[in-house]
Amino acid sequence: MNKQELTYELALQTGLTQTKSKEVIESLLDIITEQLRQGGEIRLTGFAVLSRWHQTQRLARNPKTGEPYMVSERFSVKLKPGKQLLEEINKPTTNNKSK
Known part of the structure; x- marks a missing residue:
C-alpha cells in the first residue's frame, strides 16, 4: 500500500x-x-514504538563491484512492533482454495 x-x-x-x-x-x-x-520516540500502544538510533561509521562493500567504502555515521529509525500488532498479523487466515 x-x-x-x-x-x-x-x-x-x-x-x-x-x-x-x-x-x-x-x-x-x-x-x-x-x-x-x-531524539524522542513515538509510542503507539499495542501497535509499535518508533525510536531514533545512531549508526556509527562502518566499512561496507559495493554489491556490484565488491569495492569497500566507508558509510558515514547517521541516525536511523527502529520500529518495534507491539503485542497486539504481532497477534493480528499472525492470526490464521481463511483460505478459500480447495485442497
Missing part, C-alpha cells in the same frame, strides 16, 4: 474527503518526523 492508497482507505473509513485525509496523513508524518529528529 502506498500513500495514495492509504489516503483513499482513510477517507473510506472515516468519511473524510480524500483531500482532508491526505492533510491528516501529511500532518501525522510531519509530527512523527519532528519528534524523531529531536
Whole structure:
C-alpha cells in the first residue's frame, strides 16, 4: 500500500474527503518526523514504538563491484512492533482454495 492508497482507505473509513485525509496523513508524518529528529520516540500502544538510533561509521562493500567504502555515521529509525500488532498479523487466515 502506498500513500495514495492509504489516503483513499482513510477517507473510506472515516468519511473524510480524500483531500482532508491526505492533510491528516501529511500532518501525522510531519509530527512523527519532528519528534524523531529531536531524539524522542513515538509510542503507539499495542501497535509499535518508533525510536531514533545512531549508526556509527562502518566499512561496507559495493554489491556490484565488491569495492569497500566507508558509510558515514547517521541516525536511523527502529520500529518495534507491539503485542497486539504481532497477534493480528499472525492470526490464521481463511483460505478459500480447495485442497
